[in-house]
Amino acid sequence: MLTDDHAAWGHTTSTGLGFTTGNVVDAHFAACADAYRTALDLAGLHRGWHVLDAGCGSGTFLPLLAERVGPQGRLSAVDLAPENAALAGRRVRQELPGGGSAPPADVRTGDVLDLPYPDNSFDAVWCANTVQYLDDGELPRALAEFRRVVRPGGVVAVKDLDAALLTLRPGDPFRLTDFFRHAARVPGYAHQLLRTRDLHLWLRRAGLTGVRQQTLLIEHYAPLTPAAAHFYGLATASVARQALDSGLPEQAWAPLLTPEHPAHPLRSPDAYISEGNVVAVGTVPPDSP
Template sequence: MLTDDHRAWGFTTSTGLGFTHHTIVDAHFDACRDAYLELLGQAGIGPGAHVLDAGCGGGDFLPWLAELVGPGGRVTAVDLAEENAALATGRLARWAPGCPVEVRRADLLELPYPDDTFDAVWCANTVQYLDDDELARALRELRRVVRPGGTVAVKDLDAHLITARPTDPYLFADFFRAAGRTPGYAAQLLRTRDLYRHLKAAGLTEVRQRTVLIEHFAPLSERARSFYAPTCAQLAAQALELGLSQEWRRYADPDGPDHPLDGPDGYISEGNVLAVATVPDEREFPQGPARSQGKEID
């Protein structure tokens, strides 16, 4: 959902959505690569599968999805931003994946594929851009295009677990509380821990969920700093505009000489949620009832 606040978050693409430009998306993937790939490995995507990467950005997950499905599998990817889909397509030659991979521009709310096309779907850092109604529509579409018995796996960032040190431990929580009071991007970043119930409401079964904390300690790696310093600057601009703590000024300049992340006690964290579910057999559940309870992924 494109709301007025997206301009304030920056890093937009032609969609107008904040934090969708490949430069910041790539930086985020690089900063959290190990944790992201661990979660991908728990999504239940196996050899020989035809998997849809729903919201692929510049294609960071595509080589890893291709490795999971192997030479007998196939990967299809879509992104709402035409330039991201083009970038991912251009990168395929360099990556040389070991299975067929196709990328195109498409909208998760109206996927251009017949029913039961895929064995699984991987949707990472994408549903944060959808309001509740759009999320319900997107999950129905993902359920539609995945065969009965197939897997729907959704991973996204949980803003409740974003914090940094050394600073007021409630600095980031106070920002998201203030920014999340009205519909928009911040509110959707705070919804992620509820993914399990949205999957259940979409009629998916065997719903399970896991939340992980991703931490970065001083000295931050170049990859981590290249994402978190400019991200904190965008948050600082919004926080100061909202009249929040002047301590945000310490984060306002990503290259400032006294940036908190550069100190000996520098630290920043974020949460990530993986929710995985199964598409039911319509002959068994014609109305698609949500009959499973959320549980932690082993």
């Protein structure tokens, strides 16, 4: 799970995984909140269900999950970083949209590769922005765990970023694509961020049935909201540092190191940045052990 390149991305939790601290996870949610809600809608969750948020991070999805399962449902959540699990436990009680009644919620520290729950514990697993941290050997293990803890006929839904759809303008529209292709030449985080549109294949190989997948293009353009400007300023600075360290042209990347740089594309009146989010959903078969 932890590859050598994570430190370069910054914003690491106690797990050492890049871009997992609550402040940066919350910043991304704030920038893309409407798209996050749309992604969750694709999971097909039902009121009254018991849902596990696997790799819950700081708990940004928990209020939305609570809204969908309703007060008669139940929520469980697990995250590898103890500080994130603690934050998530507070969030589900304090931030339910509309001020409604929250369902019972249990938040724990734990590993998606070895979930601390018995077989058939849940009606569904929701896993968002987490499989990007699993290498090609770990991803099947996590999906096997999701299948194990979901009842036959229940749902496994996985959402993650597709870095192949990252575009920053004005300027070279392939600047971010070229960086990820360059970085993904060796196993690590960049490779895993380019694997996302194959999630439907991984779910099928895990034995899930009725697999469906949809990719959502998230676009931000000038004038950017403060939330979008904040998050993508952080994200592009992280990529720029790595691009320069790996020998990519300074002229293309140096302006991205500082969001306030006058030549940063996000400061342009024609600013545009996009990303892709993939949601893959499958059903645990009736004969599942």
